[in-house]
Amino acid sequence: MSNKPLTECKGWKDLENHHKKMENVYMRDMFTKNPARAKHFSLKLDGLFLDYSKHIITEETMEKLLCLANDCDIEKKRDEMLSGAHVNTSENQPALHTALRGFVDKDLNIDNENILDFVNKTLKHIEKLSNDIRSNENFTDIVNIGIGGSYLGPHSVCEALKDYAGNQNIHFVSNIDGSHITQTLKSLKPKSTLFIVSSKSFTTLETMANAKIAKDWIGSINENNHFIAITANESAAREFGIKDSYILPMRNWIGGRYSLWSAIGLPIAIYTGFDVFKDLLAGARNMDKHFQETPLDKNMPVIMAMLGIWYRNFWNYNTHAISPYAQNLHKFPAYVQQLDMESNGKNIDKKGHEISYNTSPVVFGETGTNAQHAFFQMLHQGSDIIPVDFIAFINANHTLNTHHTQLLSNALAQSQALMNGSTVKNEMHRKFKGNRPSSTILLNKLDAYNLGMLLALYEHKIFVQGCIWNINSFDQWGVELGKELAKNITNIIENNETIQETDSSTQNLIHHIQAYKNKNS
């Protein structure tokens, strides 16, 4: 890309002009005119089928969007990321979650360590530990203690792959709210419980506070068989009392929200078995390969990314809904929400300049058909247009076939209704304006391989958008300030201090808390 600001480059200007022409174009008319529209705007990769024909696009739109992608050097930036360049500029690190799937040059070294060796060694460690734990009949319950990426990734995948679970129960404790660990331990017994403590730094406030409670709860019954650590700070894990063979490594080039593919995925391997975990990696690797090898105009993550850019930057749509028609994917929208909003919720570009265009939308969602009975009213008749990703699985993992046909039909019907709209004479409250865009992602079935493809699809989509916006998708400085301020406030509340130097709102809230506590203590 030239040194011009993004909004000044030709591809951007072209799209601005093109948008004006598209403002009154109706999808339903385009479908009528061109019966081949759906075939033209769909892609297939093994068990994953993407229909993106229900978007306010023409061939010209896609050409212009891909021009912009080219202007922004997407292929070059993709190859840089995949080859281990320091794409995380503010922290001077590569972002090599793809390497964790085995998608890496065998000669790549970082800090004098061969990456493929590290990945394979870690996988062997995961294999051994997960097999040992799964076959250890003493353990009925596994409790993962971690927050952020050390929680959302493993948790959402374990829920998604519930149909492949073994005999052990799995629990996730993340929150510093003491009720989370208290409620979780209530029904468990120390001798049959194994804890996994996941924290790259082994200093994360929430994780270490909860790990300490767990350690006290386990008490003296040979605690070092009840704790596994996943961390880049092995000495701190040892100090905590965890034996070497129970410490799995992290590396700085693995970002939290991209870490489920690393040792952080151990709970998945324990819950579903190592072979299932490997399938997950293989599915993701397949999408990595597609992302790397496919021309941009047939490249799923690129297409999805550029559709997002189209709506976010040219139509000024601010939100994006994700609705998986699979109850087991109930945590998936929250996972993608983190992936997207933490990666691209930024207003400073890679050169340190404030930017003038919109970046990450608000991503939210819920499983269908539940969501139809909740917020879908707004998708159909609200004042805002909210592009939707529908995700559905052709085959069920159960035998209730009529249920499943109805589930699938509802997914298809919603996207049809949003696109087509409908009017009822003299009943304005039943008017659906239609022309509301959605993608439909159909997968053959909900298994680890397909889930791996799906997760990597979103990872790469979000990466491409970060490239267009010229931001660093791999840092998260926005979470730091609150953490710092929280430490001060904790000291003030704990010591019952008077606070003066801050704003009167914070003062007043602290005072209200102190007064109530003093009255009731």
Add this chain to the structure above:
Amino acid sequence: MSNKPLTECKGWKDLENHHKKMENVYMRDMFTKNPARAKHFSLKLDGLFLDYSKHIITEETMEKLLCLANDCDIEKKRDEMLSGAHVNTSENQPALHTALRGFVDKDLNIDNENILDFVNKTLKHIEKLSNDIRSNENFTDIVNIGIGGSYLGPHSVCEALKDYAGNQNIHFVSNIDGSHITQTLKSLKPKSTLFIVSSKSFTTLETMANAKIAKDWIGSINENNHFIAITANESAAREFGIKDSYILPMRNWIGGRYSLWSAIGLPIAIYTGFDVFKDLLAGARNMDKHFQETPLDKNMPVIMAMLGIWYRNFWNYNTHAISPYAQNLHKFPAYVQQLDMESNGKNIDKKGHEISYNTSPVVFGETGTNAQHAFFQMLHQGSDIIPVDFIAFINANHTLNTHHTQLLSNALAQSQALMNGSTVKNEMHRKFKGNRPSSTILLNKLDAYNLGMLLALYEHKIFVQGCIWNINSFDQWGVELGKELAKNITNIIENNETIQETDSSTQNLIHHIQAYKNKNS
């Protein structure tokens, strides 16, 4: 209000002009200038404290917002709703969820039925049934089958009041995805399981399909002791095989998303005990009273509603985040999301005219501190401003005091960070612009009474916004079209028919499903 369109009325125009003056005003400067700001912009109602000083408002702003509220006849409309007027115009019904809390004129009759009598009789029925079930040691597990309001309300409240749970487990099955009922029944035994089937019409697709599976699963073991129905269609429940004493009534004037206060709340009464359920109602009733009796400038739901209007319609903010610092409130954001987006996600006014202004924002959220490690990056440094409601509880329901102080400190610190911002010299990626608004709702503890107040606070807030926007907050026609289309698609897939008459995208997706099914069957 005059017959002028909303955007033409004086109050609206005033706010448009006032907004221009406020665009470059910083909250941190206002806090510096006026040490009494926090005291001025906060309200208290028993155990609920609302701080709304961290908003981009002056006294003048609030005056103008309340003028608009007056222009829109908020007090009159409120009194109409509370007194049973047909505020749900498209369905010609009142909306009397407040009556379910006992907040109703004792002489009010609807369809020849005295409302207070109905409410009291139903409460007695809930009391008897919940006591019977709770003391029936045969039942270890309760499964609620219902979707939308018959699911989200009871589910989110049961989760919120987990600390008050009895000995029986509770499960919620909502989705037509067959894995939902399949996975739920997997670990249960017919003889120790009680089902509650909640559907106003007793025809809801998802609910009846799942109830049928449950009935088959229970089999011949005296099924009529294993099923409770909550419905306005008592004959259908009888036909299903449910005995009269196990059928609890619904009425048409109870909207789904406002129904947890009715017999739909039975799972709450069973899970936590009838006294706890009564506390929930009492808390809500207290907020009803506050809403009815308090002048607008001290009226919490009105203040919160008008702040929402301020951002949605004058600053053009499109989203609203809710972050309860309580793990047990993990379903609360989804509950408010439905309440808001289904009530006010509309673009037709009460007179049937299309409207030109924005209505319901996208509401989303997650518990703190989890959310801090997920999407809060975007709240602090994203391109969009997202107003936040922080909700926290001063006292914990557990004994981990340090955990709890840290939890509270984080809630306060986040709102402080959002408001103040921060800069670090030469490190642009660490710049927080600040001036990002939030409210903080502090409650003394997480109990049923306070939860009741909180839920009613949001109900009334959303009602007030619907009044400003002149929309009917109590219908949901937007969900109908998709349902209709789904029936057609189900027929086509089930009969393996060829489809011609619809758009090629839907055709293509159906074809893809059929081809895969045929190949694999």
